[in-house]
Amino acid sequence: MTCYRGFLLCSCRCVAGGRAAATARRCPLGGVPAESAGPRLGGVGGGGRRHLGHGRHSQACELEGGGGGGCPAGGFRPARVVVVAKTTRYEFEQQRYRYAELSEEDLKQLLALKGSSYNGLLERHHIHTKNVEHILDSLRNEGIEVRLVKRREYDEETVRWADAVIAAGGDGTMLLAASKVLDRFKPVIGVNTDPERSEGHLCLPVRYTHSFPEALQKLYRGEFRWLWRQRIRLYLEGTGINPIPVDLHEQQLSLDQHSKALNSTRIHDQRSEVSGPQLLPVRALNEVFIGESLSSRVNYKSCKPSFTFSIHRASYYEISVDDGPWEKQKSSGLNLCTGTGSKAWSYNINRVATQAVEDVLKIAKQQANLDLPLNKELVEKVTNKYNESLLYNPEEPKMLFSIREPIANRIFSSSRQRCFSSKVCVRSRCWDACMVIDGGTSFEFNDGAIASIMINRDDALRTVLLEQ
């Protein structure tokens, strides 16, 4: 009983009175059987709302995630859209000095001192802002109700309110937008608002940045398909946070830490509260990275360059892949990515440089006495083929786990540096480590904590693939 069949057969327009409506199938987009659907052209909310968004009336739709490939979707006509806009570098710098009440001229000079270009930052800011306005205008012209938010105002309530989420920025803004969408029903669409500065892998093709109405029309006509980007979920168990972190290298505990330390009841609570596995309220669109954080405290007492004694360590942990035997490891960290994330940090961890390939081939030529024409063309071809093999389809429900800078010495052994898996369990032996989800959310992950990491198709992110 799939919606894809519904899409195919009825084109799922579900417009009241439309021919397709006669088929009266349960349709995720229609939400309500067509005969009872009233026309909806945006407008205010309130009672009696029926609309053409998907899932609002919670049809328990059996969506087949991960592999709808090639199958066109029916039209999609959201009535309410939240636009999440990125914060530009210019805005960041303004906010940074906000309390000092700097004039624009002050800010300009300060940035110049640091070697930053005020004019450059302002230019990028204007380009972004203009492109956001274009999106907002396009939506309002269609009678769509729009909310514009930045990071701070973007929350679960807003996501619930909206029929769809548009991320106006770059890939980072897409990650932010996805971070509040924890199921696979609400579409998230990215628009690259500064194509000259931003890769926009997760965004619509660049042409739609300046002609967003065209993208909207294609959505309405169903000239797109849903791209189900698989995501990673995490279960965490163990003793969780150490409520009394101590930096051994500080001269003294800070007052705050000291008072917590004296609160010994928390220690007792901890001992009776060894938690069972908790499903964390996040889904990784790109990757989960586990490693020691750089602990540092900064000394503000002088304007001189400050320095403090801090720790940067390798990560110790034990790992079990696909319910295999536990293995002790030491490295710079672990990276578990999705197909989407295989183009991101994972790619940078695993890719080889032409320099390395050339050196490997030189040594092999010598060692095996090869008749090998070591020219630049061959080296580049081999390098590119190797690096391409690191990427895979975002819709594939598998993780690629990579050990970053494995440390192999007398004490620790290392096995395969990289491989696909369905499930990975990691037990922390670290002093001050964390799990970082999509470079944006971090969880403490210290000695004794155990994470179970896997892909579940229920968590896929519903995104849009527009035909060119």
Add this chain to the structure above:
Amino acid sequence: MTCYRGFLLCSCRCVAGGRAAATARRCPLGGVPAESAGPRLGGVGGGGRRHLGHGRHSQACELEGGGGGGCPAGGFRPARVVVVAKTTRYEFEQQRYRYAELSEEDLKQLLALKGSSYNGLLERHHIHTKNVEHILDSLRNEGIEVRLVKRREYDEETVRWADAVIAAGGDGTMLLAASKVLDRFKPVIGVNTDPERSEGHLCLPVRYTHSFPEALQKLYRGEFRWLWRQRIRLYLEGTGINPIPVDLHEQQLSLDQHSKALNSTRIHDQRSEVSGPQLLPVRALNEVFIGESLSSRVNYKSCKPSFTFSIHRASYYEISVDDGPWEKQKSSGLNLCTGTGSKAWSYNINRVATQAVEDVLKIAKQQANLDLPLNKELVEKVTNKYNESLLYNPEEPKMLFSIREPIANRIFSSSRQRCFSSKVCVRSRCWDACMVIDGGTSFEFNDGAIASIMINRDDALRTVLLEQ
């Protein structure tokens, strides 16, 4: 006018009345011309001290660092030694919960909850402590005045007091010991106090851990040579610290930050205090690493796993190698190491896994139609030869700079991923980055700051190479 010649000709015993003393050469070890040297067998300090340590009377000795090669040193007989001992994991855990006034039994249970073995930690602690006692006994038996310190009590005054520094722990303890020795006169000697758990690359061979008197005798008899480990110095200039760091993703500034932010006079100071290049009071024995730190704030409000929205970013910077043209780059960070450090983090950044070598050779075989017997033996041989080429002599006055996980895309180009250099200048374009020296000391290194990084032979660390 080299001491090495002095060492060769007079065996540099400089014992009062000894035949060698007649040569009355300026000798770094003797410190005082032999005829006026009185016997010194340890004992209390005070006036009229003359002794057999080196450099105490500041003979302006032209020590040729970096390349004393096979040349034996004269005997070395320190009168005062500071022993810097590491803090064991067991001690760390004790201190961590100190304020909660846990009993040993409490601590044991708490560790068990976290999956740590209390007994295991205690065992390593005892092994280390026993080996430290052995060192102390050996020194005192020779009438040497000894001070035992841990990290917190180890300071410049203690270094000035001592004739030599012994690091009792692992490589980390050697780095700690070296961090307070900023010239090339004071010998630093490492003893590995837990050879089963610690690599000890920078320490004496493991056999001396249990027979330290043997090492002392060799020192006295000159049956060793000085190993001059080159180190890296850093100059920093620019606008330095941003006195008002703002975490854009926090709901509000902390009270502390808020009050600093209101202090606008600091902003004005900053503008008038663009600092010229300052030589930082550190010398990197292993490496300088530059990169974005993981900014995170931890929520202590509940015992549940805490998470906060934080940033982990790639590092943006501009780099000029050996006074070459400036180049924009984006990566996970930069690593500049010494010969000593080429075995450390640099090695882990640059080494290839057999898996990668095998894949490269497979692809090359296919692309170039090679007659290549791809067996495990060849792959391992090529892998080992490649990885060995990453190491070089600690006495060579050159840096190896590596770009960690270079990011090459439409926006940023990347050049050579790794190369030797004499001097590297880096200009930060980062939001929240730092320079980390030997994994232990960090400096803020944000947008606008410029670091000049180089090796100067004056900064070499004087260590001991004992013949086996």
